[in-house]
Amino acid sequence: xxxxxxxxxxxxxxxxxTDSSETVTNKDILNxxxxxxxxxxxxxxxxxxxxxxxxxxxxGAGGAVTNNDxxxxxxxxxxxxxxxMDGASGKDETSADAEAESVExxxxxxxxxxxxxxxxxxxxxxxxxxxxRQELExxxxxxxxxxxxxxxxxxxxxxxxxxxxxxxxxGEAANIDDHLSLLEEISTNLLMACEFQDLTGQRINVVTxxxxxxxxxxxxxxxxMDISKGTGKGGLDATTADDQRPDTDLLHGPQDEGKGIxxxxxxxxxx
Amino acid sequence: xxxxxxxQILVVDDYQTMLRILTNLLKQLGFTNxxxxxxxxxxxxKLNNSKIDxxxxxxxxxxxxxxxxxxEVRSSDKxxxxxxxxxxxxxxxxxxxxxxxxxxxxxxxxxxxxxxLKGKMESVLGAF
Numbered sequence: 001x002x003x004x005x006x007x008x009x010x011x012x013x014x015x016x017x018t019d020s021s022e023t024v025t026n027k028d029i030l031n032x033x034x035x036x037x038x039x040x041x042x043x044x045x046x047x048x049x050x051x052x053x054x055x056x057x058x059x060g061a062g063g064a065v066t067n068n069d070x071x072x073x074x075x076x077x078x079x080x081x082x083x084x085m086d087g088a089s090g091k092d093e094t095s096a097d098a099e100a101e102s103v104e105x106x107x108x109x110x111x112x113x114x115x116x117x118x119x120x121x122x123x124x125x126x127x128x129x130x131x132x133r134q135e136l137e138x139x140x141x142x143x144x145x146x147x148x149x150x151x152x153x154x155x156x157x158x159x160x161x162x163x164x165x166x167x168x169x170x171g172e173a174a175n176i177d178d179h180l181s182l183l184e185e186i187s188t189n190l191l192m193a194c195e196f197q198d199l200t201g202q203r204i205n206v207v208t209x210x211x212x213x214x215x216x217x218x219x220x221x222x223x224x225m226d227i228s229k230g231t232g233k234g235g236l237d238a239t240t241a242d243d244q245r246p247d248t249d250l251l252h253g254p255q256d257e258g259k260g261i262x263x264x265x266x267x268x269x270x271x
Numbered sequence: 272x273x274x275x276x277x278x279q280i281l282v283v284d285d286y287q288t289m290l291r292i293l294t295n296l297l298k299q300l301g302f303t304n305x306x307x308x309x310x311x312x313x314x315x316x317k318l319n320n321s322k323i324d325x326x327x328x329x330x331x332x333x334x335x336x337x338x339x340x341x342x343e344v345r346s347s348d349k350x351x352x353x354x355x356x357x358x359x360x361x362x363x364x365x366x367x368x369x370x371x372x373x374x375x376x377x378x379x380x381x382x383x384x385x386x387x388l389k390g391k392m393e394s395v396l397g398a399f
Contacts, residue, residue: 147288151295238331247338251331252363254381260362263387266378269367270394 026058026065033073115221119214128214132207139200146196153190160186274399276301278324283307283314283340284358285332293327293358296385300392301399311335315343318350325396330359330366338373345374354395358383 058065121127160182167175222228238253239245254260280302282293294305306323308314310332317323326344330337337357344350357370358379367378377391393399 144286144288148291151288151291154295245333245336245339247336247369250338250361250363250366250369251336252361252366253331254360255362260380261364261367263380263383265364266367266380269364269371270377 026067026070029070030058030065030073033070033077036077112221112224115217115224118217119221128210132210135203135207139203142196142200146193149193150190153186153193156186157183272397274396275324276399277304278302279304279306279322280325280327281306281308281314281317281323283309283311283326283328283332283337285309285329289329289358293388296388299385300389311337311340311343314340318344318353319347323353325392326353326355327358328355330357330361330370338370341370341373341375356391356395358388 058069060066060069124130160179164179167179236253238251239248243251245251280297282290282297282305284290284293290307290309294307297305306317306321308317311328312335314326314328315335318326326340328337328340337359341355341357344353344355351374354376355374356377356379357375358381359366360381362380370378376395379387379391389399
């Protein structure tokens with residue numbers, strides 16, 4: 001956004017009209033252009049006007065400001081404004097300036113760039129993609145731990161059942177209460193082992209919410225770039241782009257119920 | 272002929288949980304000699320260096336997949352006769368057809384149950 005320029009020379013004479021008849025002269029117009037220049041936001045130094053050297057006078061005879069001087073000044077001003085709007089980095093921009101520009105807040109000069117920049121966190125440790133991946137890795141880890149715990153308890157159940165069977169076959173007096181207490185304890189522990197679902201469910205919700213936020217940002221980007229129809233390959237990626245294994249086209253991952261072939265349909269292929 | 276429950280079975284999967292489930296299920300079915308491998312390459316090494324009588328393998332493993340392992344087994348004079356069941360989450364028809372063409376003995380799609388595992392093993396070994 002360019003600040004509104006202060007009133008032009010033409011709205012109020014700076015030092016009076018240059019012509020005693022109070023007619024607007026070329027010099028008045030030239031001065032107006034220079035006033036406009038003075039009011040432009042100094043994001044970077046504007047190109048030096050060709051006509052700045054003519055501030056004290058034009059290129060015409062006796063220093064008169066010619067129409068050509070005005071046209072040249074107008075063209076210079078136009079070019080400068082265009083450069084500023086494009087946000088182009090000039091040849092004289094230092095690498096430090098370029099670095100600073102890459103992490104600074106939205107400039108307003110390039111709406112698409114500003115939207116893309118929002119996808120990248122200012123703090124690398126807080127990057128959404130990284131954190132979402134870490135959440136899912138934690139889910140895999142904790143479901144693995146829970147599965148092991150449940151299998152351990154399953155082993156204990158089998159052992160308890162075997163103990164009861166052996167007691168029966170050896171004719172020992174059945175200590176039913178002890179066996180039942182053990183089974184109840186294992187049952188309770190099995191129940192508690194299932195609490196992983198609460199925490200993993202919450203973590204997955206966090207990832208889902210993060211994806212929704214990213215989806216909104218990307219939708220904004222599509223709108224800003226006027227993209228209504230995509231050309232990308234849809235669907236989830238069962239493999240990574242650099243997967244070197246043969247037959248990766250056959251790797252689809254687990255399918256939702258009803259989407260993949262059933263065991264009965266598989267059995268029919270083997271009959 | 273009665274099924275020899277002392278046969279050496281090799282279960283192949285990159286998930287420890289699944290290896291443990293399969294090993295426990297097989298033990299419950301009476302098969303006590305169960306070895307494990309975590310990918311096709313490790314499995315192939317065990318197949319070439321020890322006597323394995325039956326293979327139960329996942330498909331999606333790295334670096335060697337189950338179907339690559341199957342192809343290696345079927346192309347080896349020493350190993351090609353070994354029964355090979357695939358247990359996998361890959362449930363597209365093209366997967367089953369590819370596995371069949373590669374010489375799989377039977378195909379189980381995850382999630383599965385103990386009864387299905389028993390049934391498919393019996394289809395290969397005979398009832399037990």
